[in-house]
Amino acid sequence: MKAMVLHGPGQALVLEDRPDPQPGAADVVVRVEACAVCRTDLHVVDGDLPDPLRPVVPGHEIVGIVAAVGADVDPSCLGRRVGVPWLGHTCGCCRFCEAGAENLCDHPVFTGYTRDGGFATHVVADAAFTVPLDGACDPVTTAPLMCAGLIGWRALSMAGDARRIGLYGFGAAAHIIAQVCRWQGRDVYAFTSPGDHAAQDHAWSLGAAWAGGSDMAPPDLLDAAIIFAPVGALVPAALAAVVKGGIVICGGIHMSDIPAFPYGLLWGERRLVSVANLTRADATAFMAVAPKVGLRMAVTVYPLADANHALDDLRHGRFQGAAVLVP
Template identity: 35%
Template sequence: MIHAYAAKTAGGKLEPFEYEPDPLKDEEVEINVEYCGICHSDLSMLNNEWGISQYPLVPGHEVVGTVAAIGDRVKTVKVGQRVGLGWYSHSCMHCEWCMSGNHNLCLKAESTIVARHGGFADKVRAHEQWAVPLPQDIDPAKVGPLFCGGITVFNPIVQFDIKPTDRVGVIGIGGLGHIALQFLRAWGCNVTAFSTNPDKEAEARKLGAKDFVNSRDPQALEKLASSFDMIISTVNADLDWGTYINALRPKGRLHFVGVVPSAIQAHAFSLIAGQKTLSGSPLGSPQTIARMLDFAVRHNIEPIIETFPFSQVNEAIAHLEAGKARYRLVLKN
C-alpha cells in the first residue's frame, strides 16, 4: 500500500490518500521518497489549469529517494541506491527520439503526475532510465528542484551550444531564474538578469548576474538593442516580446521555458532582418540530467530552498500560491 497526499477536486486541499499499486513491471523501479520539491507545475495540475488533470491527483515530480524495489530486467540502478525523478517517468525507449538520446521529446513520454500518482507520497514508481542516480557529493535535501527547475534551464544551454563568450539574459529571478543565473555564470557567460523587482538586484548579482535591468523601465530596455546572443524567459507572464527580440544580436535567440498565458506576438520583419529565432524546450533527457548533476557538483550549484514536512503540504502549497517561495519549496518525509 502506498500512502500519499491527493486532491479530490480541482483546487481542493490535499488529503491523506492510499492506493494499491499494480505489480512492479520488469523495467520499473519503486522509490522510497525522502524529499519532493513543489513546482509551480504541481499547482497548475492541482487547479487543472491545463485541462489534463485527473482526480484524485497526487502531485510531486521533483523526487529524491532510495530504490526500494526493482523489476526483473532492471540493470541501471540497485536497491538502496539514491536516485532522483523529475517530470517524466517513462518513455518508449525505441522511437527515433529515444534512440537518439532525446527521450524528453518522445511522443509517448509519460509524466510523473499526469494520469498517474506522483511523489507527494512515501513511494513512487518510474521506468529505470528516468530514475537518475545522484552523484555522491550532492545534497539530497536540496537537489530535488534540479530535476524540474534545474534541467529546464540547463537543457537549452546544451541544446543550443551556448558558448562561454556569449551574452545571455535571463527574464525572471524566481524558481527557474535563480538557478539559470548560477549555471550560466559557471558556464562562463556574461549574464544579465531582467526583473520587475529592483530589490532582487543584490541577490541576482550574487547568484551570477553581471548586470541587472529593471524590466519595468522601457528606456533601460531600449538601450540594450542588439546586445544578447540568447535571452531565456522563465516567467509565466505576457511581456512586450518585441522589446526583447530587439535586444538580441543578429542570429540571437529568444527562448521560452516559462509557460506564458497568451500567444507570443512578434513582427516577422524583426526576425527576418536579424535572422533571429523564437524557441522553447521541455526539460531534458536522463543523460542531460546526469550531465547537469555532475556540472552542479563541480561548480557548487544548488537551488535556494525552503523545507516543509509532508504533514504541512497544504501550508507549503499556500506559500507557493501566495508568491512567497524563495525560491523553491521541498517537502521532507
C-alpha cells in the first residue's frame, strides 16, 4: 500500500510504501476510494493537537470498499462501501460511554490522529465504527460528509429550532450545513473572511439570506451562530450578533485564544458551547437526511501524492467547499 505519512509537526507529508495492512479481530481493511481533507488535518500536521500517533497517516473523511475483515466481523461486509469517520473507537465503559455520550469517551481513538487514517490506498478501521453507505453513492462527493457533514450536523442540532442561523467560516462544513438549513426552512447568514467575495458568492448561490465579512454585523439579529473558523476573536463577534437567549456554537476541535469580552455580550441568557467529536447516532441521523436534501457538493480533487498541495490550498482558502484526495 501507499500512504502519505507525517513524521513530525510542521513537516511535509512523505509518500511511502508500506506493507499491506492486516485487520485485527474486530477490524476491517478498507480500500480507500476517496478521502476528504479537513481543517483538523491541518491541526494534526501543525502540531496543534496533543499526543498524536507518530508517525501518522492523516485523514478521517474516508469512503472505500471493505477489502478484508477480522475474525469477529461478519464476512458479508466484504465488498461493501463504507465511510470511516473521525471517531474510530471508544472504550464503551467510561461514564460518558455508558451515558450515551461516546463523543466524550475518556479513552477514544481518532482516525488520522491516534490511529492511521485515509491519506493512503488502504486503512484499517474498527468495523463497529464504520458508516454503511449506499453502494451507488459517489465516493468523492460523499467523503466530506464523514466529518464536515457530521460535525456540522451535530453543531446544527445544538441550535434547536433556531430560525436565523449564522455560519462563521464558509468552508466545507458550512456549505453543507447551509443547504441542510435551507431544506429545513431556516435562514442562513454566511460570514466569511473580510473581502472573500468568492466565498460570499458561493453562499449566495446556496440560498443564503445574507453573506458578508466576519467584520460586519448581520442585517438581523441571529437566533444561533455556528463558528467553523478556528478564530477565537469570532466568539465575541458572534455573541454580539445573537438575540437574548441565543446560542453560539464552536464547531472546531481547535481554536485560537478567545479574547476578553464584556459580560454584557453573554448576559441575557445567551449561551456559548462547543461541539466535541461525534457519535455513531449522529452518523445514522445525518446519513438518513443527507440524500433528501439534494446536496450540491463543491469539491476539488487531488491525487494522493498531492496531499501537501491540498493542505496548503486549504490553509490559504484557494478553493470553495472541500478538497478530496483520490488514490
